[in-house]
Amino acid sequence: MKNVKYLKCIKCGKEYEALPDATTCECGGILDVVYDYDYIKKNFSPADIEASDNYTMWRYRPFLPVEEETVQPPLRVGWSPLYEEPRMAEKLGIRKFWLKDDGLNPTASLKDRASSMGVAKAIEAGYDTIACSSTGNAASSLAGNAAAAGLKTYIFVPERAPIGKVAQLLIFGATVISVKGNYEETFELSKDAINEYGWYNRNAAINCYLMEGKKTVALEIAEQLGWKIPDYVALSVGDGCTIAGVWKGFKDLYEAGFTDKLPKLISVQSVNTCPINRAVRTGEPWEPMEENTLADSISVGVPRNADKAINAIIESGGIPVEVTDDEILEAMRVTGRECGVFGEPAGVTGMAGLSKLCREGKIPADATVVAIVTGNGLKDTANGIKAAGEPIKLEPDIDKFRKVYEELNK
Amino acid sequence: MKNVKYLKCIKCGKEYEALPDATTCECGGILDVVYDYDYIKKNFSPADIEASDNYTMWRYRPFLPVEEETVQPPLRVGWSPLYEEPRMAEKLGIRKFWLKDDGLNPTASLKDRASSMGVAKAIEAGYDTIACSSTGNAASSLAGNAAAAGLKTYIFVPERAPIGKVAQLLIFGATVISVKGNYEETFELSKDAINEYGWYNRNAAINCYLMEGKKTVALEIAEQLGWKIPDYVALSVGDGCTIAGVWKGFKDLYEAGFTDKLPKLISVQSVNTCPINRAVRTGEPWEPMEENTLADSISVGVPRNADKAINAIIESGGIPVEVTDDEILEAMRVTGRECGVFGEPAGVTGMAGLSKLCREGKIPADATVVAIVTGNGLKDTANGIKAAGEPIKLEPDIDKFRKVYEELNK
Numbered sequence: 001m002k003n004v005k006y007l008k009c010i011k012c013g014k015e016y017e018a019l020p021d022a023t024t025c026e027c028g029g030i031l032d033v034v035y036d037y038d039y040i041k042k043n044f045s046p047a048d049i050e051a052s053d054n055y056t057m058w059r060y061r062p063f064l065p066v067e068e069e070t071v072q073p074p075l076r077v078g079w080s081p082l083y084e085e086p087r088m089a090e091k092l093g094i095r096k097f098w099l100k101d102d103g104l105n106p107t108a109s110l111k112d113r114a115s116s117m118g119v120a121k122a123i124e125a126g127y128d129t130i131a132c133s134s135t136g137n138a139a140s141s142l143a144g145n146a147a148a149a150g151l152k153t154y155i156f157v158p159e160r161a162p163i164g165k166v167a168q169l170l171i172f173g174a175t176v177i178s179v180k181g182n183y184e185e186t187f188e189l190s191k192d193a194i195n196e197y198g199w200y201n202r203n204a205a206i207n208c209y210l211m212e213g214k215k216t217v218a219l220e221i222a223e224q225l226g227w228k229i230p231d232y233v234a235l236s237v238g239d240g241c242t243i244a245g246v247w248k249g250f251k252d253l254y255e256a257g258f259t260d261k262l263p264k265l266i267s268v269q270s271v272n273t274c275p276i277n278r279a280v281r282t283g284e285p286w287e288p289m290e291e292n293t294l295a296d297s298i299s300v301g302v303p304r305n306a307d308k309a310i311n312a313i314i315e316s317g318g319i320p321v322e323v324t325d326d327e328i329l330e331a332m333r334v335t336g337r338e339c340g341v342f343g344e345p346a347g348v349t350g351m352a353g354l355s356k357l358c359r360e361g362k363i364p365a366d367a368t369v370v371a372i373v374t375g376n377g378l379k380d381t382a383n384g385i386k387a388a389g390e391p392i393k394l395e396p397d398i399d400k401f402r403k404v405y406e407e408l409n410k
Numbered sequence: 411m412k413n414v415k416y417l418k419c420i421k422c423g424k425e426y427e428a429l430p431d432a433t434t435c436e437c438g439g440i441l442d443v444v445y446d447y448d449y450i451k452k453n454f455s456p457a458d459i460e461a462s463d464n465y466t467m468w469r470y471r472p473f474l475p476v477e478e479e480t481v482q483p484p485l486r487v488g489w490s491p492l493y494e495e496p497r498m499a500e501k502l503g504i505r506k507f508w509l510k511d512d513g514l515n516p517t518a519s520l521k522d523r524a525s526s527m528g529v530a531k532a533i534e535a536g537y538d539t540i541a542c543s544s545t546g547n548a549a550s551s552l553a554g555n556a557a558a559a560g561l562k563t564y565i566f567v568p569e570r571a572p573i574g575k576v577a578q579l580l581i582f583g584a585t586v587i588s589v590k591g592n593y594e595e596t597f598e599l600s601k602d603a604i605n606e607y608g609w610y611n612r613n614a615a616i617n618c619y620l621m622e623g624k625k626t627v628a629l630e631i632a633e634q635l636g637w638k639i640p641d642y643v644a645l646s647v648g649d650g651c652t653i654a655g656v657w658k659g660f661k662d663l664y665e666a667g668f669t670d671k672l673p674k675l676i677s678v679q680s681v682n683t684c685p686i687n688r689a690v691r692t693g694e695p696w697e698p699m700e701e702n703t704l705a706d707s708i709s710v711g712v713p714r715n716a717d718k719a720i721n722a723i724i725e726s727g728g729i730p731v732e733v734t735d736d737e738i739l740e741a742m743r744v745t746g747r748e749c750g751v752f753g754e755p756a757g758v759t760g761m762a763g764l765s766k767l768c769r770e771g772k773i774p775a776d777a778t779v780v781a782i783v784t785g786n787g788l789k790d791t792a793n794g795i796k797a798a799g800e801p802i803k804l805e806p807d808i809d810k811f812r813k814v815y816e817e818l819n820k
Contacts (some may be wrong), residue, residue: 055465074493074750075491075493075750076491076493076514081485081486081516083484083485083486083558087560101516104486104514104516106491106511106514106750106751107750107752108786108788143750144746144750144751144752145750146750147746147747147748147749147750148493148749148750148751149750150497157801159803163795164791164794164795166798166801167791167794167795167797167798168752168787168788168791168794168798169801170798170799170800170801171742171743171746171747171752171787171794171797171798172746172747172750172752173743173746173747173748175802175818176801176802177801177802177804177811177814178801178802178803178804179804179805179806180803180804180805180806181805181806185806186806188806189804189806189807189808189811192808192811193808193811193815196808196812197815332581333581333583336554336557336581336582336583337557337581337582337583338557338583339557339558340484340485340516340517340553340554340555340556340557340558340559340582341516341554341558342517342554342578342581342582376518376788377578377581378518378578378786378788378789379788381574381577381578381791384574384577384578384581385573385574385577387577387581388576388577388578388580388581389580390580391567391576391579391580391586391587391588392585392586392587392588393569393588393590394587394588394589394590394599395589395590395591396589396590396591396595396596396598396599397599398599398602398603398606401587401599401602401603402606404587405603405607408585
């Protein structure tokens with residue numbers, strides 16, 4: 001990989017060769033992919049990217065840690081739409097607003113970007129089986145992307161995993177092990193099995209390449225805005241991998257001279273479960289919190305990538321903000337109603353946080369802002385129903401309808 | 411519209427000016443948009459289309475019945491992926507196989523193509539409100555596409571409509587009228603209200619422009635295959651609008667000289683509910699049937715567009731085929747496992763029919779075939795669970811896992 005120098009531990013600074021199946025540092029720290037920006041700058045320009053007719057996340061190969069001959073996995077991941085929303089901008093009281101709908105990825109979440117990268121690296125490294133322990137979007141995106149590429153998957157889930165999410169994994173042909181125990185025991189069993197059978201490891205805080213997939217959402221936002229970086233980018237934060245990836249993407253472009261500005265990150269968590277934001281605000285090391293929000297994808301009390309996320313928020317001069325479950329449900333309605341986009345609860349949490357900041361007057365009126373919808377609302381129809389309200393019940397009688405209509409339109 | 415001559419009744423042949431809010435013929439027959447293929451041929455070529463950087467269904471404007479100044483609605487509809495599936499081709503015993511995943515549209519079904527067109531025509535005609543009676547993909551796609559465009563929607567649903575589907579409509583801000591009556595009474599109330607309030611009518615068998623949106627799936631298949639038409643295109647059939655649209659698309663390209671071949675259509679219905687296929691097979695006029703399949707989107711006993719559909723299947727030299735619910739569930743598994751695509755039951759019914767024909771030796775070994783997935787499996791997780799099977803339940807114990815692994819891999 002001519003564009004990659006090495007992997008570097010974000011804790012102790014130790015450097016490692018960028019092997020495709022690298023895991024964590026011997027000190028336990030997470031590795032980070034270090035690029036040769038001089039090489040990228042010398043060999044690639046924004047115009048080269050724009051000329052690509054590959055409308056997937058793989059159009060950004062100059063910024064991706066893969067070999068030249070590495071094959072792009074089959075599912076069409078990335079290049080999700082970035083909708084300009086003038087009506088919403090007016091409501092929020094800001095100059096420009098765009099919504100990035102990453103729920104339109106093949107398995108309906110931003111995590112497809114990480115899994116597409118994971119599958120590519122697994123094949124590059126010569127593996128035919130890939131494993132993780134999760135029930136959420138990471139697992140379903142892995143199962144789908146691996147199936148399309150002809151790889152086997154082993155996915156370990158705690159027995160309390162909802163049947164709907166397990167069904168998606170089984171449909172994609174994953175071997176799903178439902179572990180009679182809690183999440184910790186599930187994770188430990190998966191670790192033992194991965195070690196024993198030598199499968200490729202797709203766990204976001206262990207495999208440093210996954211974040212490099214996630215960062216493509218930032219590269220896309222930049223290109224879709226003509227390489228003009230918005231003032232703010234708002235998104236939900238759970239484990240911390242996604243916001244760290246987003247920051248990496250914007251920094252990559254900046255370092256390579258593709259852009260001349262960095263955005264401030266708006267990090268949105270639940271009021272009940274916000275270990276990362278709390279650490280940013282207090283300046284203290286992060287500490288575990290209880291998991292208590294209906295936005296299951298960000299209900300993470302012990303974030304696996306807290307350090308990278310905290311660095312990203314602080315370095316960007318970003319804003320941590322917390323929202324209630326009611327504010328999340330309201331964001332589901334607003335995003336649906338105004339933009340025609342149905343996001344899962346964690347998917348619209350970035351939007352919820354932005355709305356709150358705008359209400360509190362914390363975002364300047366001339367600001368330009370992007371909010372990322374990280375997952376599709378069809379993934380969680382139970383909360384969709386909670387957010388939706390009730391239809392108008394009526395006899396099949398036009399006179400009665402007339403009265404309803406007058407009531408609605410007076 | 412320079413590319414459109416007029417609208418023509420498919421029953422009595424009467425011609426009408428192509429007004430944007432045209433409905434049915436005075437004889438009750440459905441209208442069809444008649445194009446000026448000489449004009450299209452003279453002014454546009456496949457290369458013009460390929461040069462477009464508009465990666466939505468609106469790249470096909472030369473073949474769409476809209477004014478030059480008509481604004482494209484905001485949601486990114488169309489240009490869904492067409493995946494080549496060599497492993498599946500081998501399993502099926504055919505030369506080439508592609509899967510078109512139309513579940514990746516903004517509201518997760520092919521119907522977005524019709525609704526995007528409906529919204530464009532409503533705005534063209536100066537309406538600010540659009541209405542339909544449905545609970546299915548037509549309604550949710552209308553609600554989503556209209557919301558994004560800032561149009562109001564009134565949607566009439568029978569009270570038995572599942573709450574999950576109603577929730578999606580409410581999230582998109584539709585005014586949903588839950589009618590205390592059956593589907594017929596619901597439809598009648600919607601008709602009365604549409605007449606009284608003068609809303610734009612988005613009912614597929616009344617508004618002839620909607621099919622012109624749906625046909626873009628065929629235009630895309632052609633372009634994505636380099637204008638080389640496959641031998642067969644397989645899809646599920648309910649009301650008949652979609653298969654009629656697909657046929658119109660392929661014929662458009664053929665008439666305009668963009669392609670030199672037409673595909674045979676494989677029309678797949680449920681064994682229990684197959685009025686269109688029965689009519690094709692017997693040569694008799696179609697007759698109502700009971701509605702009895704888990705594939706709700708094609709559980710249509712009284713198809714609204716039967717005539718256009720029957721014409722399309724016969725004209726193409728196509729094959730009607732019926733499948734059981736079990737075969738549909740099996741197709742959900744196979745499409746997930748082999749292609750990484752999760753389709754709703756009606757979404758994979760085309761695939762189920764193709765598998766059956768291949769098993770029965772009715773598709774030649776050198777054939778090239780496309781199957782269209784018309785809707786996303788996340789729309790119907792209940793049947794996803796039915797199809798999925800069970801995970802392996804296990805204590806958190808690597809010794810026990812070892813035994814399971816050996817069992818699985820012997």
